[in-house]
Amino acid sequence: MATAFKTAPVAASTRKIIHRTRGNGHGTIVRLMSPSDLGEHLKPFVFLDLFAGDMRQLAASMPLHPHSGIATITVFTEGDVGFEDPQAGKGTIGFGGVEWMRAGGGVWHGKELSGGKSALMQGFQLWIALPPELENGPVDSQYLEADQIPVVGPARVILGKHGGAQSPVRAPYGVNYLMVRLGAGESWTYTPEPGHSVAWLAVAQGSVSAASQVSKGDMVLFERGEGNITLAAGENGATFVLGSAVPHDHPLHLGYYSVHTTAEALEQGERRIEELAERLRTEGAGRNSSGGVPVFR
Structure with missing residues (x-):
């Protein structure tokens, strides 16, 4: 896959921006996309x-909550957090690290991360809809520190493959998710994998030009197609995430925290969530030594 990373005037993107948003909310958490709007x-x-803020405060205010039918991917664009899990051990996730949680048939989570060394942190949480063979399947969690994530030029390969590198995250086929940092005036061209006609990006810091300027807090959607996306950073550089994928050719059946491909699959996922809720009521959620609560499955 061809990639360019250079300091040079930017060429016009071959993929036009067809929509932009600054989402809903302000302060610590801004919702840029939901299954009922741009997710369609x-x-x-x-x-x-x-999201941004003090992880200790965010962890305290975040209740345990359920998911099914999706995977959540959390990356950090500034600062760090701690993790502790009986299956994965202990560690720190900072810039370029990843928490991956495939909810499959049902989990409760929300308190598995704790404050790290930094006073403040910033990052993105993404959900992807799972294909039918995984949407009610086993739960899978990974906590990957930054040195475990491959880097190609300015891009960290969070999900999928890019530039000959394969992410270690156990994600479904046909989904790429990159975190990119460009210096002032640097340009970069992303060439999607074949079939990746869905594409978008969201900026955490600075700004990039993609035929028009995309600034901190903006999310943009690109037109359908498989053309390259060429980007150039502004005078303060840029940190952003970019996703591309083969389209998910299934309807979205929505629960409160769940997304499935059929009403029957949604019912199955919500039934499992309620079974886990009953266990939580009777067994309680055991805390780890850091004060967090591991994913309950």
Whole structure:
């Protein structure tokens, strides 16, 4: 896959921007995409939050909550957090690290991460809709520190493959998710994998030009197609995430925290969630030594 990374005037993107948003909310969490709005156009990408603040306060205010039918992917664009999990051990996720949680048939989570060394942090949480063979399947969690994520030029390969590198995240086929940092005036061209006609990006810091300027807090959708996307950073550089994928050719059946391909699959996922809720009521959620609660499955 051809990639360019250079300091040079930017060429016009071959993929036009067809929509932009600054989402809903302000302060610590901004909802840029939900399954009931942009998720319909960008599926399998169905949800995106940009969050920032003190992880200790966020962890305290975030209740345990359920999911089924999706995977959540959390990356950090500034600062760090801690993790502790009976299956994955302990560690720190900072810039370029990843928390992957495939909810499959049902989980409760929300308190598995804790404050790290930094006072403040920023990042994105993305949901992807799972294909039928995985949407009610086993739960899968991975906590990957930055040095475990491959880097190609300015891009960290969070999901999928790019530039000959394959992410270690156990994601479904046909989904790429990159986190990119460009210096002032640097340009970069992304060449999607064959069939990746869905594409979008969201900016965490600075700004990029993609035929028009995309600034901190913006999310943009690109027209359908398989053309390149050429980007150039502004005078303060840029940090952003970019997703591309083969379209998810299934309807979205929505629960409160669940997304499935059929009403029957949704009912199955919500039934499992209620079974887990009953276990939580009787067994309680055991805390780890850091004060967090591991994913309950």
